[in-house]
Amino acid sequence: MKKKVCICGYGYVGKAYYEFFKLYNHYDVHVYDNDIELQKKYHYIEKDNSVLNESDLIVICVPTPKKENGDADISIVESVLKLIIAESKLILIKSTIPPLTTDYFKDKYKHLRIVFSPEYIGESNYYFPEPYDFNREVVKMPYFIFGGDEKDTEEIMKYFYIIAGPVKEYIQTKAVEAEICKYMENSFLAAKIIFCNEFNEICKKFNADYNAVRELWLKDPRITKTNTLIYNEDKEYCFGGKCLPKDLSGIINHSYNNGYNPLFLRTVYESNTRIRDNNKKHILMVYRVYYSKDQNINSMYLYDNMIITYLQLDTVIGNYIKRGYSFGSLEECIREPDKYFCISFDGGFSEHIDIAKKIIDKYNAKKESLIFSINVGNSIYKQYTGIDVIYDLVENEKIDDIFNFFNENRTGSIYESISKLKTIYMKSSTKILLNFYNNFSKDCKLDNLFMTSKQIKELSKIAIISSYSLYCRDMTNFIDSSKVEILNSKNELENLINEEVSIFSYVEGINNFELQKLCEDIGYKYSLSIKDKIGNKYSIGRRCNYV
Incomplete structure (x- = not known):
């Protein structure tokens, strides 16, 4: 009977290992991934995680993305290990994990035999000649590294011998050495x-x-x-x-x-x-601005680097002017990036109108060079949403209540908890976020945080008004609701200021082709992101790190 191999995680690496273990028909190869879209696309992906416990070898190829604090996030790898309850299962981790993580997992999941192996499959989109052409096919790899207990690495090597053959180099080492090597x-x-x-x-x-x-x-x-x-x-x-x-x-x-x-x-x-950043267009992105001792700004903005002092902003503007740049419109910044710069302000905070006046008074900045993205939900509807609400509730000692609302467990430090809440919030539907507002509206103290309709109308005389998400969420999810948000935001602002609103700003710059097409179809001329897509006016990058 053939041994059963299960590939867990069907991204770029997972697909490569699926093809590798299928070669020469030596193994009974299965795939497990809980991504519903992938399950629809690839009919052979198993939906039941019991396949993990039924397999002889489990090859983990799941992401280890960067956390907001820069650490590697190993939570997805660990979520797979938690599913494997059968004794003495052989586990090969191909996901990149920090030094000593394999030892940590072996100590925590003593019933499993865990080995780490650095991965070299890549997504390069250019030709590699021999001997560098192993970036797409595992079988072309000239050597394989296995880190762990010798009896476990020895057994895993046998799974590779039979396919990759005798001319390859098979290296056994400590897990931590293999981890650092990668x-x-x-x-x-x-x-x-x-x-x-x-x-x-x-x-x-x-x-x-x-x-x-x-x-x-x-x-x-x-x-x-x-x-x-x-x-x-x-x-x-x-x-x-x-x-x-x-x-x-x-x-x-x-x-x-x-x-x-x-x-x-x-x-x-x-x-x-x-x-x-030096090769990006000179479109600066600003969130909160501290300019007066009378301001009461939540300290959480400092932790997330979402605040700049007016003195810092003024220094940046002065440096641009010294270098020969001029205030320009968004179109001028795109067309002549070596000549013009502009500033975009996200969030519609009440201090923004004062900052606009200061900049115009000092530098005679033209209207088109200052862009202010307004959250209609916060400023007009007074249905407060977004990270600002979470910050406010946390400051008022409601963090446990928020976790209870989302039916999630609080973990780590206060900042790690906020980061987790932010991720949950961003992925939620508009229905859930409206329920969130209704549940916590009495606890929110944000009445003076955002511009009023009167202030927005006043600002529109001296600066460009652009629109924003109503619920401060990841709009690539629940795309039908996103269409309604994008359209309503445009209509509300145009009715208020009695002029066209031609720019849309994505929450945290998150967008995809479908969202870009929505903005175009609804009638926006430009959309502001963070990461720039060259030549795409519906994903225009902005500079966040300029101080």
Whole structure:
């Protein structure tokens, strides 16, 4: 009888391992993923998690995304382990996890035999020649690393021998060494990319051709060619994607938490942000602004870096002007990014109108250069929504009540709890969020936080008014409700200020093609995001880190 192998998680890596274990028909291969959309798309995905307990080998290929604090989130991996109750099941973790995580899991789930193996399948969209062409097919990998107890790694290797054959290298090591190896590789690739991008910028300043310099540099046999090209300069520079940013952040944070501050890696990470930001359009994004001692601003905004002082903002504006930039419209900033900058304010906070007047009085900024996104729900309907409500309720010691409302357990520090609540809130439907408001409206003390209708009308005379989500949620979910929100927001504001509202701002910049198409169909000319999609006026990036 064939041994049963179950692939848990059917993303890019999971699909590659499904194909690998199916080769030569040695194993009975199954897939488990609880994603409903994937289950609809791939009929062979198991819906019942009992397949995990029935398998001889479980290969975990689930995401380990970056938490808001920069740590690697291992919760999805652990949620899979919790489902496996059968004794002595052999587990192979292909998800990238921080050093000592395998040992932590082995100690916690003593009935399981857990091995970690770093993964090299990637989503690169260019050709790799031999010997680098293993990024798409597992079987082409020249070596395999297995970290864990020797008796467990020995047994897992046998699952690979029979498919990958005798010419490969099979390496057994400690789990922690295998875990660090994966972070070391991705961190090195990140550093190499940054190095090349830095020299690309240096070449520009000296009127030199980076590609010519690169070819000369690569004559040295000690330098390899991989990761040295600067691809399409109409796209974002340096590194992005699902792996390098979150893995670099992960090893920085976990190293720091264990007593070592990796300053070089921090510089690489910060350089990536700096170079990518330097090549963005100069559209600044502002949330809260502190400008008077009379303001009573919740300290939670400080923790989430959602507040800037007027002095800081004024300094940034002054620096732009010293560098030869002028206040410009959104269209001018897109068309001539080396000449113009503008400022967009999200949230419709009451202090925004005072800040607009200060900027106009001091710099004579034209109306089109100041964009204010108004949440109709907060300002006109007085149905308070979003992270502002959570901050207010937490400050009023209602955090346990919020967790009870969402039927979730509170975990970690106050800030980790807020982060969890924010994620839950963002993914909720409008019906749930309306119930949330009705349940907590009596506890909210936000009456003076947002602009009134009168203030919005006054602001519209000196600045551009744009619209925003009514419920401050992730609008890529419940798309039919999103259409209603986007349309109602536009109509309400246009009726109020008696002029066209042509710009929409996505909550936290979250959008997809469907949402972009909705904005276009409803009649918006532009949509503001955070991450820029070059040439797409319905996903225009903004700068968040400019202070």
